[in-house]
Amino acid sequence: GQQVMQIPQYQHVQEGEDFTTYCNSSTTLSNIQWYKQRPGGHPVFLIQLVKSGEVKKQKRLTFQFGEAKKNSSLHITATQTTDVGTYFCAGAGEYGNKLVFGAGTILRVKS
Amino acid sequence: EAQVTQNPRYLITVTGKKLTVTCSQNMNHEYMSWYRQDPGLGLRQIYYSMNVEVTDKGDVPEGYKVSRKEKRNFPLILESPSPNQTSLYFCASSLTGSSWNTIYFGEGSWLTVV
Numbered sequence: 001g002q003q004v005m006q007i008p009q010y011q012h013v014q015e016g017e018d019f020t021t022y023c024n025s026s027t028t029l030s031n032i033q034w035y036k037q038r039p040g041g042h043p044v045f046l047i048q049l050v051k052s053g054e055v056k057k058q059k060r061l062t063f064q065f066g067e068a069k070k071n072s073s074l075h076i077t078a079t080q081t082t083d084v085g086t087y088f089c090a091g092a093g094e095y096g097n098k099l100v101f102g103a104g105t106i107l108r109v110k111s
Numbered sequence: 112e113a114q115v116t117q118n119p120r121y122l123i124t125v126t127g128k129k130l131t132v133t134c135s136q137n138m139n140h141e142y143m144s145w146y147r148q149d150p151g152l153g154l155r156q157i158y159y160s161m162n163v164e165v166t167d168k169g170d171v172p173e174g175y176k177v178s179r180k181e182k183r184n185f186p187l188i189l190e191s192p193s194p195n196q197t198s199l200y201f202c203a204s205s206l207t208g209s210s211w212n213t214i215y216f217g218e219g220s221w222l223t224v225v
Contacts, residue, residue, distance in 0.1 A: 006153070009151065030210065031210060031211060033213070033214075035214075041218070041219075042201060042216040042217060042218050042219050043154070043201070043214075043216045044216070045213045045214065045215075048211070048213070050211075088153060088154065090214075092210030092211075097210060098156075098159075098208070098210055099210045099214070101146075101153050101154040101155075102153055103151060103152060103153035104153045104154075
């Protein structure tokens with residue numbers, strides 16, 4: 001079945017440093033969504049990307065969808081302690097069937 | 112307030128003792144599902160329901176049952192829990208089963224089976 005691989009599994013950064021998590025699929029995706037789960041919380045929707053090469057920004061967060069629609073990334077500029085949590089990508093196959101979640105990247109920020 | 116509510120939030124139970132985790136959503140969503148979250152494995156779908164009386168297996172359905180008698184409710188049943196079902200469980204809903212819809216998650220239920 002469809003698989004979505006997410007790396008790294010874990011990252012610990014100093015406050016103010018940048019952070020990036022990557023999501024890769026062996027098959028073309030119709031769309032990809034990103035979710036954030038705060039420690040002790042539940043996943044909350046951040047954004048959806050649907051177009052090849054699409055780039056979207058939310059303040060210090062930049063989301064990209066690859067040209068081939070097989071990979072995506074989330075980049076956080078100048079991390080803050082409020083950024084801690086687990087970031088999940090979720091992708092759907094080319095014909096828009098169900099979303100499959102990556103394993104998530106745990107971000108810890110040292111102040 | 113739009114929300115997905117699940118209960119109990121925390122539960123310790125013994126092997127073999129049947130339990131039910133309830134889930135209710137107030138957004139009139141057609142699609143509901145259950146996930147379990149385990150370290151390093153992310154969110155894995157257990158069962159899903161496209162609409163009332165329509166349920167189907169997800170990626171890890173063994174040991175679980177569900178029912179969808181009403182649109183708003185989607186309980187998860189563990190007939191004979193085992194220690195490998197110790198996990199964090201999330202109920203979720205979305206407008207329809209399309210992958211284009213946002214998924215709304217409940218607050219999670221921590222289950223420990225001893």
